[in-house]
Amino acid sequence: MNIAQLRADTPGVEQLIHFNNAGAALMPDPVIDVMTRHLQFEARLGGYEAAGQRAAELENVYGAIGRLINADPDEIAVIENATRAWDMAFYSLPLQPGDVVLTSTTEYAGNFIPYLQLKQQRGIEIRLIPNDEQGQVSLGALQDMLGDERVALVSLPMIATNGGPVQPIEQIGALARDAGVLFLLDACQGVGQMPIDVRKIGCHLLAATSRKYLRGPRGMGFLYVEKSLCQNLEPAFLDLHAASLLTPDTFKIRDDARRFENWECNVAAKLGLGAAVEYALAQGIEPMWQRIQQLANHLRHRLAEVPGVTLRDRGALTSGIVTFTRQDSSAAHVQQWLAGQDKRINVSTSTFRSTLLDMQQRGLQEVSRASVHAYNTEGEIDALIEALMRMPRI
Structure with missing residues (x-):
């Protein structure tokens, strides 16, 4: 990869060191330019009129996302964020009393809460897939659990927000398919970071965001719905789009995945999402993934040298999300120290509120999260380590 060009395209790297890519990555110039041009166009022409002028570019967004995940454009819905995209998929599933949802201990609280809501409202049952010795879901246990004919859905994140393993999603998808069970994949931390092929994975539905490893704008996401399933799902909400x-007395739901969209949207952000996808495709997802893994492994190696720091990542395959704790210092204090005026290093804090089950199982309240992207450098990692070495204990 041309790292110098990646950094030249990223104005934010001139101001700070950004290791919060699992939260919101720094946008590259092509994304910023597309969005600002459209906002200026709206100001001069009017919102509706500007959108009409950009109809072809807006349509191209679906094709770009399709190329990114190996899906057809009519299997893609562009939705205002990944949470709403996931919600539109989950709440549209015809889950009945007694149906079982299988999920992982690394499930995000924002997804687990809807499980509990439907447990209260519809009487579904939630079961946790045990982990294997490396911390990812046990495929043997999953296969056994899928033998229960009441299992209606497997739903989990491919990468947890608090680090942890990259789940064996292709094997999970194959097992779900063989059992005739739907598979809903939360790919928020995976899309843009590593190659995603929905045909190989075998998932029926996939939700993702724009703002993380795709490096697009906030407030935008997308949903993939397999074509053969789409027309059998009635969205929980409908409008005239x-x-x-x-x-x-009658209405007709559209045939494609855009039945999960609504009419109003942030047109500039939608164009920005499309530009981010095109940018990622142009750089190459596979070399991006290799670069991210290289940097993350280097960061883990360097963190292991810091006195009082304990690495908290698990899994046979780990991602660009690197998590750790520091003895005698809270994660919030680590974040504040690194963000200080002379250092300007962005990391984030992941607490038990986001991944309650996993954190409880591991006896953790919080972790510091440093998530690398391809535009980061070994020199930036060294600066992070130096700052941690100088950090006073409290």
């Missing part, structure tokens, strides 16, 4: 009013 998702459906057409035929008579005063």
Whole structure:
């Protein structure tokens, strides 16, 4: 990869060291330019009129996302964020009393809460897939659990927000398919970081965000719905974009995945998402993934040298999300120290509120999270380590 060009395209690297890519990565110039040009266009022409002028570019967003994850454009819905995309998929599933949802201990609280809501409302059952000795879901246990005919859904994140393993999603997808069970994949931390092929994975639904490793704008995400499933799912919410009013008594839901969208959207952000996808594809997802792994492994190696620091990542395959704790210092204090005016290093804090089950299982309340991207450098990692070495204990 041309790292110098990646950094030249990223104005933020001139101001700070950014290791919060699992939260919101720094946008490259092509994304910023597309969005600002459209906002200026709206100001001069009007919002509706500007969107009309950009109809072809907006349509191209679906094709770009399709190329990114190996899906057809009509299997893609562009939705205002990944949470809402996931919600639209989950709440549209015809889960009935007694149906079982299988998930992992690394499930995000924002997804687990809806499970509990449908447990209260519809009487579904939630079961946790045990982990293997490396911390990812046990494929043997999953296969056994799928033998229960009441299992209706496997739903989990491919990479947890608090680090941990890259789940064996292709094997999970194959097991779910063989059992005739739907598979909903939360790919928020995976899309843009590593190659994603929904055909190989075998997931029926996938939700992802723009703002993380894709390096797009906040407030934008997308949903993939397999074509053969799409028309069998009625979205939990409909409007005049998702459906057409035929008579005063009848309506018709559109055939493609855009039945999960609504009419109003942030057009500039949607164009920004498309630009981010095109930028990632142009750089190459596979070399991006190799670069991220190289940097993350270097960071783990260097962190192991820091007195009082304990690495907290698990898994046979780890990602660009590197988590650690520091003896006698809270994660919030680590974050504040690194962000100090003379250092300007961004990391984040992941608490038990986001991944309660995993954190409880491991006896953790919080971790510091340093998430690398391809535009980061070994020199930036060294600066992070130097700052941690100088950090006073409290």
